[in-house]
Amino acid sequence: MSSRINIEKVTTNVKKVLMIAAENDAIKGAKVGGMADVIRDLPPALAKVDVYVDVAMPNYGFIAKDNNADFIAKVVVKFGANLETIDVYKIPAPYLTASDSQAKNSQAQNGQLTSSVYLFDHHFFNSPDNQVYTEGCADRPFAEDATKFALFNLAVAQAYVDGVIKPVDTLHMHDWHAGMLVMLRAFAPEYAALKGIPCVFSIHNLALQGIRPIRDDVSSFTAWFPELSRLLTQEQKAQICDPRYPHCINPMKMGIELSDKVHLVSPTYANEVLMPSDHQNGFFGGEGLEGSLQDKHHRGDIVGILNGCVYDESNSKSNTKVERIKAIKPVTTKDISQVFEGAQQAVIKWLGKSEWIKSVDQIALSRLQILTTKQSKPSTECDFLMTSVGRLTDQKVLLLRQPHANSGSSSSANSSSTLQALLDNLKQLKPKAVFILLGSGDKQIAAEFQKVGANNDNFVFLNGYDDALSSTLYQFGELFMMPSSFEPCGISQLLAMKHGQVCIAHGVGGLRDTIADKQNGWLFEGNNLQHQSEQLLLVMKNALSLHNDKAAEYLSMRQSASEVRFTWHHAAKQYLSKLYGE
Structure with missing residues (x-):
């Protein structure tokens, strides 16, 4: 595939970030867990410190239609033995108000301060009841979802190098659903340009890792990326394989091993995941990936930042926002x-x-x-x-x-x-x-x-x-x-x-x-x-x-x-x- 864009940093006093996520509660029907709250609430908060966020996510068959999205491009990728065409739509970020997106300096005139949601549409991403995730079989966990997100990650990478997605300063991936994009950035020759963009990987729930076989299944690494699987060295394979199941790949591990920084959503959890889990005694820690997390920690690349909460606000006389603290009364x-x-x-x-x-x-x-x-x-x-x-x-x-x-x-x-x-x-x-x-x-x-x-x-x-x-x-x-x-x-x-x-x-x-x-x-x-x-x-x-x-x-x-x-x-x-x- 061609790489038409000259990938470069955004040269303004603001920063642009592309978040890749499976959920987003700013959009009706796209929430399952806490990640969706983060993707809803974090971007508007970041805009107030001059960080503007674009979000890439699957369309799931309904979001573009429900939100009158603009069709902007088709992306063609080699996925398995076939060429797959993915339609890309775009809507303005639903979480930014007019004042949030108002120009703050001259760079605003060329659109660098706007934020958008990119929606990737393909029949692999859809379910009959418009659900974000598919309830897989016990004997083939994550099979449908892993295939869905493998293609989605590939499409996002291609859209970026094709210039469909505007250049950003940082790539920010969320949970295992975006782990294969971190892998493509690190190992796929056609996406080598992405290495020049710093990559952050956020872990919201380490218990879910998207583990699938390396081969011998239609939902496996070699089935998705046959050419790339032949190019990988033994050292590279070790970085993407699960430490407990060496015949399987682990997208969560890909994100941990191959990103520049790993973010956990609270300081205490950032320490807990460095220790092995002991389920029988009620401790849930690194869930088999503590070795990779410890290596990252020793390099100083583990960061624990607590999620926030949205509180009621009102304007004071000085036009600054303050929280309204009400006197609590007994429940009647x-x-x-x-x-x-x-x-x-x-x-x-x-x-x-x-x-x-x-x-x-x-x-x-x-x-x-x-x-x-x-x-x-x-x-x-x-x-x-x-x-x-x-x-x-x-x-x-x-x-x-x-x-x-x-x-x-x-x-x-x-x-x-x-x-x-x-x-x-x-x-x-x-x-x-x-x-x-x-x-x-x-x-x-x-x-x-x-x-x-x-x-x-x-x-x-x-x-x-x-x-x-x-x-x-x-x-x-x-x-x-x-x-x-x-x-x-x-x-x-x-x-x-x-x-x-x-x-x-x-x-x-x-x-x-x-x-x-x-x-x-x-x-x-x-x-x-x-x-x-x-x-x-x-x-x-x-x-x-x-x-x-x-x-x-x-x-x-x-x-x-x-x-x-x-x-x-x-x-x-x-x-x-x-x-x-x-």
Whole structure:
């Protein structure tokens, strides 16, 4: 393929960055996890420190149409045995306001201060239900998605050297989905010009790595890049192969080994990933890639920068922006009634999207109707809400699934769980309290929580996601549960704290960096899964006892939580100085 552009640095007092990512919550339908929040919130913060971000992402079959995108080019690449044509569309960055993109100097006149989203369209990138990721088979994990992102990465590289994408100062790749672009930059002769552009690789979740075979599968390295696979030296192959499965390539490892800097989304997580994981004892660290991360760390190329959160702002008399800190008030029964009503509306919407009524939704709706009726009677109304919002994965809820230490059984299928013990303690200390858990994901976890929901009148399990409902839960809960086994940064605890809800969280990753134990929340630890679960229950008892016995002190903790600020502006300044070479 031809390389028509003369790749050079942008020669202005501003910087241009191209981010390559699978998700972007600035665009409807393009969010799955926390990465999407970062791609939504970080670029506008960077614009305020003169870093302007373009984003490249797959179109997924619907984004260009839904956003009236402009078609700008076709890109042709050799992928496997075929020539594939990818259409490229462009839309203005949806996250920049007119004032953000306003010219700051004379260079603005040639468009160097504008930001865009480049959308790459090919049938490999589409799914029948317009989903970002494909649910693969257990015996071929990541097969469809790895092929999709291999072609996407190749198309982005070609679009850059063809001049379809404007020159930038830095390439910034996010998670394994962009790892093969780092590899192409390092090893593919036709993209050697990309080596002149500094490359940053951000890790949002090290547990997902996109591992695929080297050969003997239609979704394999040699199937995607047959010519390149023959050119690689043994040393180069070692840089892209998984250390545990030498017959497999690892896109996450590619990004770590072959980028200039590796960014982790909190300082504590940046230290945790340098140590080997010990899953049996509840520690999630380097997930097999600690060797590569340690090498990078020894060279000074590992950077931990905490993600930010968006806070309400208003203009002061000096026209500078200040955060509005509101006095936190006790949650009322009227507030709780609003939560129940919002939850019912969310479940009804979910029911309307399906031809069949799912038992989990029927159980939740029935429970909510009973609770709503009780709210009309002062003697039975709910007076305390404990909440949790998050994906149903073992990362988030493994501890809740652990057999309770006093159950007398080592089998989680035949014993009481930590979740059940938690609900029992809640019933004892707060007889009229309710725990609402909102989340979707793993079907087995959902089935377990469905049974718990059917057997406990103080637990509502909502198997789905709804933006309005999640906001209501953050706003009107008084105790937020976040027992993640690992948490690279976490956004749920920041959203809960912003609204004055204190959190109980495992003292790992970004949770440790954002929650001050016994000041604006509670942290628990433990040297194995059982110990961690025991400490979770103990801390919850202490929190509920404080609310019962010292309500003013508990309210003061809620106020402290609401006043904490982890701003994207602060994070953006660190990106500029530590990642983009201020």
